Amino acid sequence: MRHAMATAEVGDDVYGEDPTVLKLQQLAAKAMGKEAAIWVPSGTMGNLSAVLAHCHERGSEAIVGDESHVYQYEAGGMSCLGGVAFNVIPTDLNGELPLEALSAAIRPDDQHCARTALICLENSHNRCGGSVLSLEYMQQVKALADAKGLAVHLDGARVFNAAVALGVHVSAIAHLVTSVQFCLSKGLGAPAGSMVAGPKHFIDRVHRLRKMLGGGMRQVGVLAAPGILALERMSRRLAEDHYNARYLAQELSKTPHVDINLDLVHTNIVVFRLLKSSQLTVEDLVDALQQHGILCLPFRGGVRLVTHNDVSAEDCKQAIVAIRSLLEFARAIKFNGTGNSHANGAVSNEAFALKAYE
Template identity: 40%
Template sequence: MSNSNNTTYIVDLRSDTVTKPTKAMKHAMVNSALGDDVYGEDPTVNALESKVATLLGKQAALFVPSGTMANLIAVMVHCNKRGSEAFAGHLSHIYKYEQGGASHLGGVLLSTLQNKPDGTFEIAELKKRLRGSDLHDPISSMVAIENTHNVCGGKVLPQDWVDELGEFCTDHGLALHMDGARLLDAAAYSGCPAARLVRPCHSVSICFSKGLSAPVGSALAGSYHFIEQARRMRKMLGGGMRQAGVVAAAAVVALDEVAPQLHYSHKRARVLATTIQGLFLPTFSVDVSGLHTNIVLVRVAANSPLLAEVVLQRLAQVCLAETQGDCKTPNDEGVIVKAVCFDSKTIRFTLHHDINDEDLWLAIMKIIYVFKELDAANPFNINNK
């Protein structure tokens, strides 16, 4: 949700993790039935796990503190011999943003495959890379994919490709894990039930605090045997919680209340992307045709000296001209827009449940103002206008 203080109105588009719990979530948390989850006695956690298993078409599920832990547990269960090999895309969350936990904590070699812009990779390349027949090799044991794919701009993986990869993994004795932190965004975009999207996968994780407004928590789903082993790993990693129904209650509400509304964030993301594209500024570009869900990636021209970090710094500033010009807010206050850099030339704006139409309008006005200002001041554009 956007915040205001005495001088500025803040629209936070850094991530869909900055949301606050809804009123219904807070009510459910206060009134949740509780027990000791390590003993399997928390009724709210049990209800959530059953709900997730049904949603994903798997036999069982496990509530865990975070998506990073869920993915790590999946790797450690599927690669239960130290020195095993797991494959993931070079732009995947497991490889880029989880501190190499699979190697550090699980003794698993993470090998990367080149992600394409749509989040996929070449299955033929995976086939060439498989190892284990030679005693010098690690044993290739699993493959991890990500849906939606964060760094590729919230892309939904092509289902034909997921099905083909699943068949390949089954034929070659590999486990297939899906990092589905934003899986329900993929379901909302594709119109396919989540269970269908993950049918070829042996395990899948989903996150309740990315886009679903819950304060904390993820879930891991798979077969009865997989979850039995995952429960042991969770305990070893310190993820065994006691009266965890306090937070699981919010996750239950998230699935019922917020998940059906994800398409609104997708629509707002498209409005933002289309507006930026319609500015026709040489310095900034956005691939509207490739926009699937709630993540908008803005590219700064490669041959421009401008860096994404500078753009973010300017979006976080308010100058006098803004508050006196056409871009002023109804309260004559300046607007700050928060976003993140993926690299030196890429800015990510993420729409979420706490952003309403007024927030979007204020963010667009600010972005238009700043982008035009930076484009006009960019020496790169002097000879291109």
């Protein structure tokens, strides 16, 4: 990717003259089966510009899940910058917005109500541990939206992971929504950038909004070039990440003092919880793993692991050894006052500063 960046043919993309950006946009539109696509600097700007393009009448409303990225992690930009009201409904464990709640959330055409303009879905679903919405479910949402004259926007930051998990071409997912945002970074490994794809008139609107938001950039072919590799090559290797994530999840399910719902591990994200019996807090485990070069996050009361191009099967084996050793060590300190690490000595006592139990 660095080589592609260094050798990229570039032009001024504000004037639509960057050949590498134009090529990426064509490839993205084709991959999604949409009329047009546009490069944006981040997933957040992609979602923001797409939602503002759909909800162009100020005071209109977007139905979003309470666990969705657009609602939880995008700084309320749609309300703040676009005058879009969020109509927030509960999210099921697997990332679905229950159809009944969705249907009930759509406002009547009444002067007292904000005008419902949009339904936002997320696939795969970040806060639901990378779980995947089925095509059947998405088809039902589309039918509801069509019947009510609403658009559907998909936050498909990881839509290629969803496609691999479902065993379908990504266009089969995109076909069920009006617009889709997907990230070239994250699992696809590009340093930056996202794409928004949809009907031509909609992408024209997103283009103007991108400019308004400061996302019109000049020789941005240096970022589109790795984006092309992300789209064409990296999307083909995601099954390996899913395999590694499955391995992690299965081993964790056999690890004492760990709780994990294997039914929700569909893609490259693994979320597990520590039982009280572990004698360890999530934060201490995350800190200790970091000292062993294993980077993960405290997440919704548990620990979130993500597999990607730079995490090998061997790395996953070592992560499991480290987690088990740390758990054993924590209990040994609690109950014996001393911690001798087992598991091939993978974890040294000194490296594991268990602040809470000193």
